[in-house]
Amino acid sequence: MIRKKRYASSTDVARLAGVSQSAVSRTYKPGASVSNETRQKVLAAAAELGYRPSMIPQIMLTHRSNLVALVVGGMYNPFYAKTLERFTSGLQAAGHQVLLVHVDSGHTLDGAIPRLVSYRVDAIVSALAILSPAAVDELSRLNIPIISFNTPVHNDWISSVCCDNVAAGRMAADLLVERQGRSFAYVRGPLGSPASEERLQGFAERLGAKGFAAPRLSQGDFRYEGGLAAGLELLAGPERPDAIFCGNDLMALGLIDAARERLRLRVPEDVMVVGFDDIPQASWEAYRLTTIAQDEAVMTDHALRIVTRAMELHSGAGNERLVVPGKLIERGSVRPGARASDAPDGAPRRSVREEAREAAVKIPT
Amino acid sequence: MIRKKRYASSTDVARLAGVSQSAVSRTYKPGASVSNETRQKVLAAAAELGYRPSMIPQIMLTHRSNLVALVVGGMYNPFYAKTLERFTSGLQAAGHQVLLVHVDSGHTLDGAIPRLVSYRVDAIVSALAILSPAAVDELSRLNIPIISFNTPVHNDWISSVCCDNVAAGRMAADLLVERQGRSFAYVRGPLGSPASEERLQGFAERLGAKGFAAPRLSQGDFRYEGGLAAGLELLAGPERPDAIFCGNDLMALGLIDAARERLRLRVPEDVMVVGFDDIPQASWEAYRLTTIAQDEAVMTDHALRIVTRAMELHSGAGNERLVVPGKLIERGSVRPGARASDAPDGAPRRSVREEAREAAVKIPT
DNA sequence: TTGGTTATTGACTAGCTATGCAACAATTTG
DNA sequence: CAAATTGTTGCATAGCTAGTCAATAACCAA
Numbered sequence A, B: 001m002i003r004k005k006r007y008a009s010s011t012d013v014a015r016l017a018g019v020s021q022s023a024v025s026r027t028y029k030p031g032a033s034v035s036n037e038t039r040q041k042v043l044a045a046a047a048e049l050g051y052r053p054s055m056i057p058q059i060m061l062t063h064r065s066n067l068v069a070l071v072v073g074g075m076y077n078p079f080y081a082k083t084l085e086r087f088t089s090g091l092q093a094a095g096h097q098v099l100l101v102h103v104d105s106g107h108t109l110d111g112a113i114p115r116l117v118s119y120r121v122d123a124i125v126s127a128l129a130i131l132s133p134a135a136v137d138e139l140s141r142l143n144i145p146i147i148s149f150n151t152p153v154h155n156d157w158i159s160s161v162c163c164d165n166v167a168a169g170r171m172a173a174d175l176l177v178e179r180q181g182r183s184f185a186y187v188r189g190p191l192g193s194p195a196s197e198e199r200l201q202g203f204a205e206r207l208g209a210k211g212f213a214a215p216r217l218s219q220g221d222f223r224y225e226g227g228l229a230a231g232l233e234l235l236a237g238p239e240r241p242d243a244i245f246c247g248n249d250l251m252a253l254g255l256i257d258a259a260r261e262r263l264r265l266r267v268p269e270d271v272m273v274v275g276f277d278d279i280p281q282a283s284w285e286a287y288r289l290t291t292i293a294q295d296e297a298v299m300t301d302h303a304l305r306i307v308t309r310a311m312e313l314h315s316g317a318g319n320e321r322l323v324v325p326g327k328l329i330e331r332g333s334v335r336p337g338a339r340a341s342d343a344p345d346g347a348p349r350r351s352v353r354e355e356a357r358e359a360a361v362k363i364p365t
Numbered sequence C: 001t002t003g004g005t006t007a008t009t010g011a012c013t014a015g016c017t018a019t020g021c022a023a024c025a026a027t028t029t030g
Numbered sequence D: 001c002a003a004a005t006t007g008t009t010g011c012a013t014a015g016c017t018a019g020t021c022a023a024t025a026a027c028c029a030a
Helices: A008-019 A019-030 A035-051 A056-062 A078-094 A108-118 A132-141 A165-176 A196-208 A224-236 A247-262 A296-313 A346-356 B010-017 B021-028 B038-048 B056-062 B076-093 B111-118 B132-138 B164-179 B194-209 B223-236 B247-260 B296-313 B346-357
Strands: A068-073 A095-103 A124-126 A146-149 A158-163 A184-188 A216-220 A242-248 A272-277 A290-293 A323-326 A327-329 B068-070 B096-104 B122-127 B146-148 B157-165 B182-185 B216-218 B243-246 B274-277 B289-291 B321-324 B328-330
Touching: A008 A035, A019 A035, A035 A146, A056 B056, A068 A078, A068 A108, A078 A095, A078 A296, A078 B076, A078 B096, A095 A108, A095 B076, A132 A158, A132 B296, A146 A296, A158 A165, A158 A296, A165 A196, A165 A242, A165 A272, A165 A290, A184 A196, A184 A224, A184 A247, A216 A224, A216 B068, A224 A242, A247 A272, A247 A323, A272 B111, A272 B289, A323 B328, A327 B038, B010 B038, B021 B038, B068 B076, B068 B111, B076 B296, B096 B111, B096 B346, B111 B132, B132 B157, B146 B296, B146 B321, B157 B164, B157 B296, B164 B194, B164 B243, B164 B274, B164 B289, B182 B194, B182 B223, B182 B247, B216 B223, B223 B243, B223 B247, B243 B247, B296 B321
Parallel strands: A068 A095, A068 A124, A124 A146, A146 A158, A158 A323, A184 A216, A184 A242, A242 A272, A272 A290, B068 B096, B068 B122, B122 B146, B146 B157, B157 B321, B182 B216, B182 B243, B243 B274, B274 B289
Antiparallel strands: A095 B096, A290 A327, B289 B328
């Protein structure tokens, strides 16, 4: 059972330095009372043995591991890669460590829970679309603060940070209508993605309010390949839509390629396309995709603040909800409007702007 | 100092169930001797308190944390995102946990070392380009197995897994010469990237051997934007090269956009472009980039095997080195060769194939 | 009934660090 | 010079789990 040890312990250092273990511990505790002489002896011995104080016994004593679990799914989406990077940097800067948990896309994190619990993580940040009711139930009984990213779940221990998907859907509708779109379509994300359905809801709702027929729907998967397939399906027939909103950028780029490279259609002249996320590829010259950016700086910052606060309080700091508005990024995949400098028929134009100006809504319950 | 506890302990469960702590422990140890009656009492109490056994005291006893640190830099590159995902899945499947450490690109992991050590990680996998001599020195004194990904560093505790960059450079040269390239250029990665320099070395060497002038060089940064800038620099002048090898795909895609979208050049008719990595975007219809794929399945698998073995031996399992050949993926950014079915002037063609067939070289020292 | 075997259980301990406490030394103050 | 203050040090301990060991209970065969 007891293996050869790999790391030196404070006792080892103490023995070598000829001092007590307490002296070693105090050497590494800023502001503790140690004479310069002993400190030097300790540091010399520590250097020889390659000693660094261990967090492990400290975790036992303090009931704080400084470990935050980051649960991620499909990293194929550059948006998630970026978010992951931001979170990791932020958590590290705040003195936490990141325990990365990968869950195969489509699965819930149920299977990962024992792992997290056995390492006594202080908080969980989930960027996972799917959080099963069973998992929610089990997790909240553990008294661990949980931040759900882009999935609106709440209870005493779960908070969420989401982009305002419904408003974003409306923005897309307003823009496409203003730019003379006449027949509309929406490319969905994978089945059961609440984000995708919310975006559709805002989109369809606003189109209806403006007197247009419901958008044609195509099933996608949040991937490039799905967007390509959806594009071929929607655009090959005779009654092709001229304004398409895609559940995310990856699908939008696939759809643009279907239109241009496969069907020889022009974007935006023949079809206008709007995406969602504003991944780096959206601004690449070959695409110049008009899209709605999630303000992930604000979103991750706020999520970080919730984590930090929850750890300080170490009590039910949940039930907070932040909804961050998306920001329309106009590039070339939608026909340009009347010149912005002079305001000709300002009305529809202004409505798009208004949507964008909608303030962050914070609802502490 | 002693905070309110968040997680229930086995003692808590024992008290509630009216049994000893040992009984609780045994309930969770497969094959241990517990009567069904006590097991039920324990499980009931555990469910009520939300108890799961903790790894923390076990780490102290066994000197094994099952924690593997994964050190990553720029996640902007989809190749790294993919690699990260693969590693995480693999490590989880093997029963390890992943401690994610992000190091700002350009920095070494020196600053992160104390963090890793204080959590008593069992091994370190570094996907970082830069491993400073100081860091190498410090780490190897700690007796932790280290796997360096795509950076050839070795000693008793450090192993490496790399793509055969030099051979890949030669492959690119062979291909571009065979397809009638006449004036060549190479777009470098950021300063101090050994991978980029190795690729250049093979490229320039082979060009020289075939009697061509040294390739023009342009400084890039492994990013799309750098490739775009390099493209403008190389292709705007009158003496523009007609065959360009880029240090990675991201830059190659930027360069293609510079050529097509900004300078109205045709690819591959006016310029041929070869990339490196085979990221998903390389196969997107708008680009169809010819590139050299790193066999990251083989590479990550092997790295995982080193980790596993090192942990079993828990002794100096370093100094292993795997060099994996790259694989040429022909798409549309290079002029097609003579039809593959009939072999006309076989010689140069065959040389490309030979290079690709080069077997994996494994050098245990 | 008795001796022996098996199954189950609880007490105890290792493992490592931070900290309260007491002891001690050194220094300053009255 | 005595007393008080300050600075330094070591001892003992909490915190939690897996395993060792001894004790107990249950059972069977003779």
